[in-house]
Amino acid sequence: MINTANGMMSTASSSSNAQSPGLKTYFKTPEGRYKLHYEKTHPSGLLHYPHGKTVTQVTLAHLKDKPAPSTPTASSSSSFSTSSGVRSAAARLLGASNGSRLSFVGGNGASKSVSASSRVGSLVASSSSNSTSTSNFDGKGSYLIFNVGDAIFISDLNTQDKDPIKSIHFSNSNPVCHAFDQDAKDGHDLIIGLNSGDVYSVSLRQQLQDVGKKLVGAQHYNKDGSVSNSRCTSIAWVPGGDGTFVVAHVDGNLYVYEKSKEGAGDSSFPVIKDQAHFSVAHARYSKSNPIARWHICQGSINSIAFSTDGAYLATVGRDGYLRVFDYSKEQLICGGKSYYGAQLCCAWSMDGKYILAGGEDDLVQVWSMEDRKVVAWGEGHNSWVSGVAFDSYWSSPNSEGIGETIMYRFGSVGQDTQLLLWDLEMDEIVVPLRRCPPGGSPTYSTGSQSSHWDSALPVGTLQPAPSIRDVPKISPLVAHRVHTEPLSGVMFTQESVLTVCREGNIKIWMRPGVSESQSSNGETMLSPSLKEKPLLSSKVGSASHKQ
Amino acid sequence: MGAAGSKLEKALGDQFPEGERYFGLENFGNTCYCNSVLQALYFCVPFREQLLEYYSSSKNIGDAEENLLTCLADLFTQISSQKKKTGVIAPKRFVQRLKKQNELFRSYMHQDAHEFLNFLLNELVDILEKEAQAAKSDQETSSPPEKMANGPKIAQANGSHKDPLVTWVHRNFQGILTNETRCLRCETVTARDETFLDLSLDIEQNSSITSCLKNFSSTETLNAEDKFFCDKCCSLQEAQKRMKIKKPPHVLVIHLKRFKYIEQLGRYKKLSYRVVFPLELKLSNTVEDAESEYSLFAVVVHVGSGPNHGHYVSLVKSHNHWLFFDDENVEMIDESAVQTFFGSAQEYSSNTDHGYILFYESLTTNNKS
Numbered sequence: 001m002i003n004t005a006n007g008m009m010s011t012a013s014s015s016s017n018a019q020s021p022g023l024k025t026y027f028k029t030p031e032g033r034y035k036l037h038y039e040k041t042h043p044s045g046l047l048h049y050p051h052g053k054t055v056t057q058v059t060l061a062h063l064k065d066k067p068a069p070s071t072p073t074a075s076s077s078s079s080f081s082t083s084s085g086v087r088s089a090a091a092r093l094l095g096a097s098n099g100s101r102l103s104f105v106g107g108n109g110a111s112k113s114v115s116a117s118s119r120v121g122s123l124v125a126s127s128s129s130n131s132t133s134t135s136n137f138d139g140k141g142s143y144l145i146f147n148v149g150d151a152i153f154i155s156d157l158n159t160q161d162k163d164p165i166k167s168i169h170f171s172n173s174n175p176v177c178h179a180f181d182q183d184a185k186d187g188h189d190l191i192i193g194l195n196s197g198d199v200y201s202v203s204l205r206q207q208l209q210d211v212g213k214k215l216v217g218a219q220h221y222n223k224d225g226s227v228s229n230s231r232c233t234s235i236a237w238v239p240g241g242d243g244t245f246v247v248a249h250v251d252g253n254l255y256v257y258e259k260s261k262e263g264a265g266d267s268s269f270p271v272i273k274d275q276a277h278f279s280v281a282h283a284r285y286s287k288s289n290p291i292a293r294w295h296i297c298q299g300s301i302n303s304i305a306f307s308t309d310g311a312y313l314a315t316v317g318r319d320g321y322l323r324v325f326d327y328s329k330e331q332l333i334c335g336g337k338s339y340y341g342a343q344l345c346c347a348w349s350m351d352g353k354y355i356l357a358g359g360e361d362d363l364v365q366v367w368s369m370e371d372r373k374v375v376a377w378g379e380g381h382n383s384w385v386s387g388v389a390f391d392s393y394w395s396s397p398n399s400e401g402i403g404e405t406i407m408y409r410f411g412s413v414g415q416d417t418q419l420l421l422w423d424l425e426m427d428e429i430v431v432p433l434r435r436c437p438p439g440g441s442p443t444y445s446t447g448s449q450s451s452h453w454d455s456a457l458p459v460g461t462l463q464p465a466p467s468i469r470d471v472p473k474i475s476p477l478v479a480h481r482v483h484t485e486p487l488s489g490v491m492f493t494q495e496s497v498l499t500v501c502r503e504g505n506i507k508i509w510m511r512p513g514v515s516e517s518q519s520s521n522g523e524t525m526l527s528p529s530l531k532e533k534p535l536l537s538s539k540v541g542s543a544s545h546k547q
Numbered sequence: 548m549g550a551a552g553s554k555l556e557k558a559l560g561d562q563f564p565e566g567e568r569y570f571g572l573e574n575f576g577n578t579c580y581c582n583s584v585l586q587a588l589y590f591c592v593p594f595r596e597q598l599l600e601y602y603s604s605s606k607n608i609g610d611a612e613e614n615l616l617t618c619l620a621d622l623f624t625q626i627s628s629q630k631k632k633t634g635v636i637a638p639k640r641f642v643q644r645l646k647k648q649n650e651l652f653r654s655y656m657h658q659d660a661h662e663f664l665n666f667l668l669n670e671l672v673d674i675l676e677k678e679a680q681a682a683k684s685d686q687e688t689s690s691p692p693e694k695m696a697n698g699p700k701i702a703q704a705n706g707s708h709k710d711p712l713v714t715w716v717h718r719n720f721q722g723i724l725t726n727e728t729r730c731l732r733c734e735t736v737t738a739r740d741e742t743f744l745d746l747s748l749d750i751e752q753n754s755s756i757t758s759c760l761k762n763f764s765s766t767e768t769l770n771a772e773d774k775f776f777c778d779k780c781c782s783l784q785e786a787q788k789r790m791k792i793k794k795p796p797h798v799l800v801i802h803l804k805r806f807k808y809i810e811q812l813g814r815y816k817k818l819s820y821r822v823v824f825p826l827e828l829k830l831s832n833t834v835e836d837a838e839s840e841y842s843l844f845a846v847v848v849h850v851g852s853g854p855n856h857g858h859y860v861s862l863v864k865s866h867n868h869w870l871f872f873d874d875e876n877v878e879m880i881d882e883s884a885v886q887t888f889f890g891s892a893q894e895y896s897s898n899t900d901h902g903y904i905l906f907y908e909s910l911t912t913n914n915k916s
Contacts, residue, residue: 250883300883320827340840341825360825362757382751382758384823415823416753417892468829468836485892486753486821502892 027480029421032512034497040155040506041162042148054174054195055488056504059145060157061180061190061204143204145190147175148504152192154208157493157508169213172196179245180204181237188219188259193232193247197225201245201259221257227267227290228253234303238327239310244291248301248315255290262289269293278323280330294330297321302359303345307352312369314355316343321462322357322367334372336463339363344384345489349408350392354424356410358385364412366424366474374466376424380476383416387489387500391421394492411497412476415486419499419509420476482507555633555870558879563632564866570626571875573637579874580660581642581652583859584667586872587845587906589623590863591798597715598623605678615667616674618644635875657856660847661745661802661904668716668744675714711742720744722796725834728769730777731785737778740793745800745904752820753892756801756828756905764790764832792833799830799841799907806854815854819898821890824905826882841907848888849903857899862888 025036142157152175153164173196181189187203192215194200199221210216222228230251238244243259252275267288269281272295279295299318306313312333313325320342323335341360348355354375355367364378364385394409408424485501492498495514500506555569572582589595602620618641626636646653649666713721726739748759766789769775775786801824809816828841844864851857860873862885869885871878888902 340827340829360755360823360827361829362755383753383755384825415755415821416758465838465840467838468831 023481023484027419027478027482027509029478029512034509034511036507037496037510038157038160038508039162040144040146040164040508042146042151042153042164042167042504054147054149054176055502056146056148056500057177058489058491058498058500058506059178059180059190060491060493060498061143061145062182063141063143063205063208064182065140143208144498144506145178145180145204146500146504146506147178147192150174152178153504154204155506166208167213168207168215170194170215173198177232177235177247179235179237181245185243186260187217188243191235191237191245191247191259193235195231197227197229197232197249198222199232199235199247199257219260221289222247222255227269228255233301236304236306239306239308241310246294246304246313248296248304250300252295252297252299252301252317254294254296254301254304254315256292256294257290261291262287278332292330294325296323300342302343305346305348305355307348308350309352312348312352314346314348314357316346316357316359318342320359320465322346322355322365323462324355324367324369332460332462334369334459334461334463336367336372336374337465338365339377339465339468341384344386345388347388347390347410349390349410351406354390354408356388356390356412358388358412358414360384362414364388364410364420364422372461373463374471375426376474377471378412378420378422378476379473380420380422380479381412381414381416381418383414383486385412385414386487387413389490389492391492391497393494396423411490411492413482413487413490413499417481417483417486417501419478419480419482419487419490419497421478422474422476424474482509553633555877555879559868562868564868567632567865568626568629569633569865569870569877570629571635571872571877573635573639574874575637575639575642576655577657578638578642579859580658580663581645582638582874583847583861583872584660584664584904585619585622585638585641586861586863587847587904588619588664588667589626590845590865591719591906591908593908594716594719594798595623595627597719599627601715613640613644614674615641615644615648615670619667619671633877659806659854660849660859661747664800664847664904665745668720671716672714675716676712679712679714716744717742719798720796720800722746722792722799723794724790725793726788726790728775728786728788730775730780731787733777733779733784735777735779743796745802747802747804750803750805750818750820750822754820754822756822756824757831759803759822760830760832764792790832792830795830795833795839795909797909799828799909801905801907803901803903803905805849805901805903817849817852817854817901819852819891819894819896819901821892822902823886823889824902826885828907839909839911841909843885843905844908845906846885846888846902847904847906848900850900852899859903860900 026033028034144155144157146153146155150170150173152168152170154166154168155161155164173194175192176195177193179191181191187206188201190202190204190207192200192202200215200218201221202215202218206217207215228249228251230249230253232247233250234248236246238246238256244256245259246254246256248254253272267283267285267290269283272279275295275298277295278297281293281295283289283291296315297317297319301315301317304313304315306327311327313327315323315325317323320338320340321335322338322343324333325331326333338357338359339361343357343359343365345359346355346357353369355369357365357367358381359365362379362381362383362385364381365374366376366378367373368375389411391409391411396407396409406426410422410424412420412422414420482499483501483505485503485505487499488502489500490497495511497509497511498506499509556563572585574582598620602617602624622636622638622641629636645663645667648670651666652658652663721742721744724741724743726741728737728739729735730737746760746763748756748763750759751762766787768785768787770785774783775788776782777784777786803822805818805820806815807818808814824843824846826843828843829838830841842864846862848860848862849857850860858873860871862880863870863872869880869882871880871884887898888900890901891898
């Protein structure tokens with residue numbers, strides 16, 4: 001029963017969000033029009049950046065009906081689950097476990113914050129002012145969790161309200177990445193990584209039920225950066241990992257934590273001997289949390305993503321490499337370099353066959369797990385690619401029973417403020433003929449992909465940047481300028497595409513054929529075909545860095 | 548200032564690169580355009596080394612007539628031979644010489660850093676060419692002709708008979724553009740080569756350097772008022788034109804055209820567009836698939852909202868550390884701070900620090916020229 005002091009927030013936010021001229025509220029695709037349905041933003045008037053600016057990431061969270069016995073951690077007080085009669089299947093299918101990408105910007109300044117809450121005035125909410133549908137957080141619902149400045153905001157996905165229903169302020173540092181576990185066994189399903197390196201796990205429901213502006217019932221890891229004071233960049237639950245999660249940092253390390261485990265005793269790790277190489281160190285004591293440190297690369301890890309089954313972990317970073325690890329074996333499997341520059345985002349296809357990566361070469365890279373190489377470059381962005389995602393809900397209009405080829409649909413967003421949609425059909429991609437360089441100069445040999453063309457590579461081999469003429473290029477189906485600010489992430493849901501910009505404005509674009517009335521009700525989305533699909537791991541990437 | 552120096556030394560600690568000097572440059576009244584470019588050039592290591600080498604080998608000749616080249620070499624020698632590792636130096640002689648040489652820079656008005664860089668490099672080339680000519684005429688009195696068969700110099704398509712001299716300034720900064728024009732009637736392609744010491748790129752809001760380079764080389768159709776005289780057709784014809792890089796330079800200097808003449812306003816305006824530049828870059832608009840990778844080592848930043856005032860600072864990468872030079876002050880910065888100089892995604896923004904000239908060095912060492 002929360003509800004924020006709504007009037008104030010909305011007036012504040014309206015200014016920041018004025019539709020800029022030239023931005024259309026729809027875009028066309030072969031299957032029809034995507035229409036701008038909702039926008040979500042934050043009260044800009046209240047924003048302040050005591051710790052520098054950050055780049056917004058979004059996490060989609062579907063809360064299921066609360067199970068009858070209330071979980072130990074969630075505050076047990078108010079449980080008139082009004083909607084408890086409804087089975088929770090729908091929400092489950094929509095599911096999101098999610099990862100996200102992160103980024104940041106500024107330095108960590110001295111702390112002084114606290115002020116926001118007082119300025120807002122009391123949120124002692126008489127729950128009346130807000131849309132009534134969300135007044136009881138014991139029921140199910142879909143929420144967008146996003147960070148801006150020193151705050152985490154939570155918005156209801158399925159209401160028209162632009163303003164968040166909840167804000168959580170952090171006094172010591174900026175939250176920069178977060179992830180939600182759809183299948184969390186106990187209450188803690190939301191994890192949040194900070195600029196300072198600190199990490200929290202909390203129950204989302206409990207946050208929604210609380211009226212304050214602080215995190216409640218949180219478990220605090222890496223307190224005050226005791227294990228690592230390097231900025232968090234990306235955080236993810238290990239799928240099926242029974243409460244384990246991993247946090248990537250700017251210093252090239254990734255830490256593995258176990259939820260709710262007190263980090264008792266010495267949790268220091270040995271000095272990294274070789275900065276340039278992958279190494280894993282386990283905690284010396286069984287009580288320690290984090291339980292392991294993976295040193296991945298020199299320079300920042302900008303984004304991480306688990307394959308849907310949790311078997312593989314992909315990372316991209318400052319050094320331009322995409323790396324794929326066998327998570328349980330703690331082993332580097334394969335990887336390759338961007339054309340040039342850092343990579344900023346990555347995402348898996350639902351079937352685990354392809355990984356998308358994007359970065360500072362303006363390209364969307366399609367990595368094949370089978371071939372262990374880049375199989376296509378998407379050319380179409382006019383600036384860095386900051387978010388990529390497969391559309392796991394999309395099925396090719398004529399796909400039923402025709403041929404063996406699987407078509408994939410994916411989306412990418414960039415700092416050029418554009419959303420691009422792409423179709424990927426591997427059979428149609430033509431590997432360019434290796435034409436002889438003019439003048440017969442011996443450009444062939446140098447680091448070109450050709451030597452790896454057919455041979456099976458030893459496990460753990462990282463490929464050099466491919467030569468430009470060795471990689472097939474694909475063009476986008478649609479390119480649409482969706483925001484005025486550079487984008488930081490994209491994500492697909494059953495009924496929509498979500499785009500988010502660095503400054504924390506989110507747009508929800510309804511798919512063609514989804515009627516507006518339908519969309520606000522989670523249950524109508526249940527269609528038989530959906531059940532075939534594995535859970536979507538919805539992830540919104542976002543650019544890293546910058547101010 | 549001494550305190551600032553020691554602060555930098557402390558920050559670097561035992562990581563202070565052997566033999567390297569980090570010195571701020573004093574400002575003599577709006578000479579930040581000069582200081583920012585000088586720092587970028589000083590930390591262009593091949594340029595610095597060749598300048599110092601040239602200086603030490605030619606000093607003995609003793610002709611010691613002061614010019615911009617000797618003043619620059621003096622200054623660089625002065626910096627590199629300092630006992631202290633950090634501090635401040637007054638580039639007095641250099642600035643005086645510059646003002647003497649070119650009235651443009653004589654006033655105390657705000658100057659354009661790119662114009663200065665351009666002037667300086669061309670001036671250095673002129674001086675070196677004159678010296679070479681003088682040396683040559685000395686020699687040629689003894690053995691006159693012989694000059695034509697002088698190895699694989701770059702063939703000038705437009706057949707200037709003066710064999711262009713390739714100085715060490717050229718070897719660092721010079722690249723060759725080829726301007727291909729295809730007559731749409733007879734399909735004949737006319738290629739005209741031209742050399743460049745830097746590339747001036749038009750910029751767009753929320754774009755990348757990669758994209759600006761692509762636009763630079765995009766095909767342009769010449770028609771209507773602007774037709775092309777085709778030698779084969781002997782008449783004005785519609786044609787397609789594009790610029791490609793035939794020979795990429797060892798040091799690629801990219802100038803972002805942030806100062807644009809707005810006709811309606813009748814004056815120049817600063818474009819604060821957000822143009823992202825990666826720390827590593829490859830050129831895609833080349834004639835051959837040049838896959839050589841460049842690494843960013845310096846950025847000259849214009850601070851301010853208009854073209855006629857403001858300030859220049861520079862960011863420099865030296866031995867894998869990024870440094871911030873603001874006239875006398877030198878500070879260490881994090882690599883990620885470079886991203887705060889991309890520009891503004893919205894037109895009216897409080898951020899006025901914008902990357903203006905970018906310096907990339909090729910990572911491939913075999914610099915054929």
